[in-house]
Amino acid sequence: MLHTTGALASVDCRSFRYPPVPTMSASDCLVTEMPDVLLAALERADDAIIIVDSARRITHFNAGAERIWKLARAEVLGRDAELLTLKCLHADPIAEFRDEISLTRHDGSRIRTAISLSSVANGGVTHHVVFARDVTTEAERRARIALLDTVSDQTNRAVLITDTELDIRYTNAAFTSLFGYSAAEAEGRRATDLLAGRHTNRKALTRIGRRLIRGGPGGEAEVLIYTRDGEEIWVAARIDAFRDRKGRVKHIFALLEDITETRQLRSLQQLIMGALADEVPIGEIADRLCRRVEQIAPDVVCSLLHVDAAGLIHPLGGPSLPDDYSRALDGVAIGPDVGSCGSAAFHGEPVLATDLDTDPRWQRYKAMPLAIGLHACWSTPVKAKDGRVIATFAFYYREPRAPSNWHRRIVEACVNLGAFAIERKEARAEIARLAYHDILTGLPNRAQLRDLITTAIDACPTGSHVALAFLDVDHFKDVNDTLGHAAGDELLVQLAQRLRDQIGPEDMLGRLGGDEFVILLPQRNAESAERVAAGITEALAAPLKLGSKLMPMSASIGISLYPDLATDIDTLMQQADAAMYMAKQAGRSTHRLFSAEMNLLAEQRLALIAALRRAIAEGALSLSYQPQIRSCDGAIHGVEALARWHDAVLGDVSPAKFIPLAEECGLIEQIGLWSVREACRQLANWRRAGLSIPSVSVNLSPINFRNVTLAARLKDILAEYELPPNALMLEITEGAFMQDGAAALETMNAIRELGVGLAVDDFGTGHSSLSRLVHLPIRELKIDRSFMRDIENDAGALAIATAVVRVGQGLGMTVVAEGVETEGQRRTLAELGCDVVQGFLYAPALPPVAFERWVVEHSAGQARAMLGRFDIASVDRGAAKRSA
Template identity: 35%
Template sequence: MTSHNSLSIYSRSFWLTLLVFAVFGASFFLYVESEREIDRANETRFNSHGLMEELRQSSDDLTRMVRSYVATGDTAYKKNYYHVLAVRNGKSSRPAIGKPLYWDLMATQIVDKTPNGGAIQDFAAGKKIAFFDLLRQAGFSEHEYKVLLQAKQGADNLVLVELDVMRQLETTGPRFDEIRDRLIRQLHGKEYIEAKTSIMSLIDTAHDLMDERTLRLVKEAEANSIRLRLVFILFGVLLLGLLWRAYRALHYTLGASLNDVHASLVKLGSGDFKQAISFNAGMSESIMGWLSVTQSRLAQLEDQKLIEAAKNQRISQLYNALSQCNQSILRITNEEDLLPGICADAVEIGGLKMAWVGIFDADANVIRPSASYGAGIEYLENLEIDISPFNEEDLGPSALAFINRRPEWCQQFQSDPRTKKWHDRGLQYGWKSSAALPLFMNKAVIGTLNIYSENENAFDDVVKDLLIEFSINVSHVLNRFRLEKDQRHALLMEELRSYLLERITFPQRLDELLTEVVLKIEALLPGCICSILLLGNEGRYIKTGAAPSLPDFYVDAINGLEIGPGIGSCGNAMFTGQRTIARDLSTHPFWVQFWPLANQAGLKACWSQPILSSGKKVIGAFAIYHKFPSEPDGFSLNLLEMAAHLIAIGIERKQSEDSLRQLSQAVEQSSNAIVITDSQVNIEYANTCYLRNAGKELAEVIGRNPSIMHSGKTAPEVYEEMWRQLQRGESWKGELINLYADGQEHTDLAHISPIRNASGVVTHFLAIQEDISDKKRTEERIKYLAHYDSLTGLPNRALLDELARYALSLADRSHDPLAVIFFDLDHFKDINDSLGHSVGDIMLVELSKRLVAAMRENDTISRLGGDEFILLLTGVDEHKVEQVVQKLMRAVNAPFRIGEYDLNVTASMGIAIYPNDGHDLETLSRNADAAMYRAKREGRNSYRFFTQEMQERSTRHLELVNALRQALEKQQFQLHFQPQLSMQTGHVLGAEALLRWHHPVLGHVSPAEFIPVAEDSGLILPIGEWVLRTAAKQWKQWQASGLPDLLIAVNLSAVQFRHHDLPALVTRILQEADMPPACLELELTEGVAMHDPQGAIAVMNNLHERGIRMSIDDFGTGYSSLSYLKKFKVYKLKIDQSFVRDITSDPEDRAIVSAVISMAKSLGLMTIAEGVETAEQLEFLRQQQCEEVQGYYYSRPLPADEFAAFFRNSLT
């Protein structure tokens, strides 16, 4: 072939290719348009179906709302009803939703999403347009529209009926419940349902016409699409054969190979929309991409159609089940038959997998299945659902529905955490979703309705509403059944009560009464066997009271059985006094040893109630047996309790009749005097003992007052208190001194009680008098000998033990100290040996009197024997003990005059302190005894503390007190002076006078040690006066030596500051030294000033008026009220050295110091810092603008001559 021919062939092929390509493009365009035409036809069909579904749903919702409103009276249903009508008639705007309207849930509708992310919006959203105008705009045919208008006319008529029903419901009055029941029957009646069915039939006819028309349009579009599809395929094959080089471009246009495109088209053409059409990434605009979109949209439409069909089927099934339930409610007359029928209808008619009803057991706090039906009910056997809300995560749907009083919906049973415990069973029985709805009775939850479905997400809004209505209907009928049952039980209880009370008053033996009671209860409760068991006189063994229906061998076996815990139901009830329920004797632990006997008698359950006397003492047990396992309900428990109570009344009445006869004999023969008077205290009865004591005959005392035996020796207060109590209606018990017929005074223990009639009015008094004269004298003598020393009359060791236990318990609660002192006389044996024991005894008696006189009233002294004594001192510390001991030593050391002898004795004492030295009397007395012997070893006529530490402290304190008393006289004190300098100039402004004490034996004693001792002993006043006077004299000497004026600061103790003569004393000292008041500064600690702020203000004002300056020492270590600080006449605050010491390393100390300086400035006060030892401390204080300082950085405290030299050097 020549090149020209080749070129011609190529050229022809090229142009032919172009032509074929053009035709291919045109066919492709037409094909796409045909697909879009299919989409438009399907969209029209989809919208038409949606409007029809909305019409169906709104009609159904109007019916359900009016029914719900009539049934519940909830105005929300009425409001929603009118809103639906307004939207449907174009009076209100349509909501913007993309699903069929569920009118009662419009606020929570979820908008569906298209695959491209856009919402499918109602094309009339937000507009006010009548629904039938919307149907016309949607393209409904005239014929379809006419059919719908007929349906609308019927619906409008039905609306008028519904509006009339709601209007009638608003009528109030005594017949309201009757009207509401009639309206409910009207809305569920045949006429209403037929009208509703007629409307729905017309709607279904219009729906079928619309479905036929839109389906035809869709099929026409699909047929056209198929023809264009074939043309497209033909030209595509031709194009591939002509132009291989165009393959790649064609590939990108198609988005896949021709085989793939062809396969996809075949699938779509055959109506297979389930399998997704895939295409390569980046080819979404290719033919395959459009085919995929088309397939996806067609699959969605098909899925929606299937879902809607399944939903409609489920709704229809539930409607049928609800209808069947309503019929059952009208037909069935008891709860036992109703609940199983409801469960069966829910499964068989409602299309559910399984249903069961659980009833709440308040005693066990669990829900137990009462009725069930469907797949998996075997798992409910012995099921008990605990509703205790300790951990909500452990609760399942039934418990949650019960506790929260609302339905629990589990749409995915296998993945819901609430059903985790039952996932395996759900997989076994095909449960894929479940619901638990509470059942109510008188507004209280009594159980749950539980249903299971084989479909996930089985409960949409419509189904939920139907099931809620279902549960409401069940609750209503349960309320009715329970009310009827309660009425029957109440009548039965009243009949039993009347019978028992009548028989109790009938004159007959106790065994006859109990037998009649048992037979009556058995007649009222068919199928039960009753028994009454009594508790023997010894209170341990069972005695048969009445059991006519029990076999003889069983009665013989339990008669004489010893009661105890777990001894059957009755044995346990009588032992514990608590009701005992054994619902299944074959498994109950209390019946293990008695089960063969019970089984032989045909007994399977036993409920036993203890019979309690009026004094709440167990006297028997009443039992009800059953021949099958049985759990008592509330009625049975109430009957048990009432029967046991009335049986107890009967038993006590019969026993009291016997007791009265015995009591009459006992009163007459009693060894105690017994008198009964009327309310005016005139004797109506007196027994033989009283008449014998009074020396009278009965006729002589009748009508007289019991005062005929008064001796006049009983205190008037006793009679006054007796009558106060009797007039209040209370019993009185006390001792009276009466004069008997034998002429002797006798002490009677009288017990007088008021006697009331049935109305509670006191009509008589009962007096029982026991002659306790001999007994009282004997008891008093025994008590005295048991608790007191026969020689001295002091408490002995036995009484001391009792008093010590009480004192130690008080000390333990109040955390107060307590001291035990053990002492005896030094060389007392010599007195006995030389002068005789009689003289020694007399001296011991005199010594006891001295010791008692020297002690406080609440202290205790006891004689152990011989010359040994123990003292018990409460609320004392070491120092107070010393004072008491010294007082006792002085009492002992005073001379004794015994007959012709003048005796001088000394004592050695040992001291133990609670709680440091022991927690009981034995330990404390032993330790005190050891300390006493140590005193004896160290010279006698002294005392010692038990522990070395306490001994040393006491010794040191005594040494300091004795030394301080002589320190002033022996001039052992001296003053040192520490310079106080100005921060601004560095010059000495003054000095703080500091007391120093050097003892020739004790050496240098720290002020921190001897100042508190001086304050406790009262020596601080003369010492403080010496300090003031010495400081003033020293100032005068410095002045005479040519030193300039300077300020001397002197510390005041708390005792000095509170002394009333302080201002006058200071003034005298200044005048004597000719020292200006402005040169003296008195330092007062923060704590002393705040102890009595008002008193401190008065003292400071007095000193201020005299021209004497005051400053607050150690500021920051105590507690100061700023309101009082402003009132204090002070001019300077001294910052305590504890804050200055760590001022460079502790941020808190720096903050405190800065705050004190700043506060002082704001109050117009100066500041001085003590304890300055480093340049860093000084620099910080300078930065904070502290005015004055003192401390070892400049100088230690100096003697007067050294201070004068330091002062002179600072001036140069």
């Protein structure tokens, strides 16, 4: 089809002949004299061609014009050009014109039209030729392109379009912002030359490009590329192609997202958190961290060193460093001139050595790193929350240089992650120590003692012996009852020290719990073991000093012998325990060696079990109640119900004795349910009598939580005494959810759903994971009384108590401190934010009647204190009014 826009600008119509149009005058010769071939060409042109004479009458109107104006030529020819609504024809004189206009057609519709107006002279008469083309579709396409360009510039992802030779044809504003190149600087340059660098994974990009050229789909890649200033940026590149109708690639399109922080740095965090959750050893965690860092920063060699409490360096991670280099660092003391890491740890500030060969801090240590091609080192100290330097995180470089901004961002993230991981390691080491060591004395506890005894038995040579001594402090309960638990704890600490002084370096001392100790004596026969026991009895004859008081003390010791008397660990321990009871019966402050005659002890234990069964059946057990006081206002938070047993023959039997016995003989579940029922009955009576007791706490054994019907039983008891569920709190030890964890957790969830509260008793003395605690339906944490000892002066005890309070606060739990006996302890706990305290400071465990009197006196004291504060406030207000 012929395109004629502007083609008649120089036509002289005098050379053409064309039959005249009857309605036209002689002045219209431009049309009438046109040859047929030219007229036919104008008629078949795609564009509209209109000729207007000097009188502004339309003398030619081709088929293209009919299509654009939607007018038949018969309606147009000879009429005034005003019919065409072209303003360019209204001017006087009519001038040359070329523009794109919005044209309103005869039927009212509007189109976008490209208009060109030219003038043609014919025998002194001027004709005007209008060329018009419908560009509506093209204009809409341009508008869409402009809109897309605007949108592209608004996105935070960089857009890059190249031709098949990878020469850049388009970039958006985000590209400029991210890489520093303007559109003018980028266009025409090869994309790889502009962005790729030393460590860019060109192969990944090439694979995608080849796949696109072969007609395959696009793809994604994570690559390290470089800005105009040479800084590294990790991007996620989504690459695809624009194809023509035949499927041939015309342009390559890349959408680039900066993942330096959102994905690469976050991957470091996910790596550390995942490894910690999987209980991966700290050395392996450090190696994984270093490997990942070296993936996202290929130009560095990474190292993580631990700094112990003595200021000695120990390699944790550095998989790309030679083993002999890491071994050479182990045990080096930090100092001001000990390379980059030792200096950074010493000063607590980052240390950069851009050239190891000349840096004065490296002169004693440079030979080995230089030999393996490392020429620069940047080390940053890793600090614990208390400000201690616990590690260093270092980048080694293969050429003298300083770190880039990307490296600084990595280190900033890794220092925090390293601190978290190492502090977690230290915390877990402390938890492990607590799991196998007694908190009060630091001695091996029951769990570790069994391992130690088993090891000693397994290592016992033929013909040799292993002696085991059980030691129980005489009249220890009297110390607690008269002087308080703090004094009792101090006695046990001093006792442990005296026992250490009486045993040999190969012997082992441990604490079973309460006032019971075990002494393991490898390679000792009966005579040697009895000499040790006699020495202990003599050493304990001197009184202990508890505060300002001298406290006489003694202990009863029972000894058993492997393999003469027992051939397994359980029998050995049972026999030593039985011999200790015989020493008690012999008048205390002595020792006994187990003999066959001591089988009587087993009979006595059976008798004790029978007495306990009768006590349960006859209701001889009772509950005493110890108040729990809110720290914020001194009000009663609740009471703890504690089981007591007084036997007509045996006298007062300590819970430390009959509770383990009940667990052994299967009575503990019965005692637990009885305790709940009795505590609820007493609470209901108090409430009916007008005593405001918010709730009662009852201790249950882990065995109780193995019973799937426990929640239903509790619901029935609460209904029986018309108590709401929140009036009852069940105290459990960490063992309740460590043993039979799934069944116990199911029962605990059912109890919590019922509305009954759950408290973890003696928190911190077990070996449960904090991650387990997060998923348990616990309402209260109880700090064990052992942490109260010297909490005002012992930084360790204060730190542990602080940690428990923070854990409770973070998990939205109420924190209760047991064993509070002094005002100083109460004040310290209040400053820590501990919610509730209980202990001898307020009251011991009291029988119901005595507890009722205590509640009345406490309430009266609270009222007097409140009234006193009111009176003081009134006086202050009166004085203020008078002064005004």
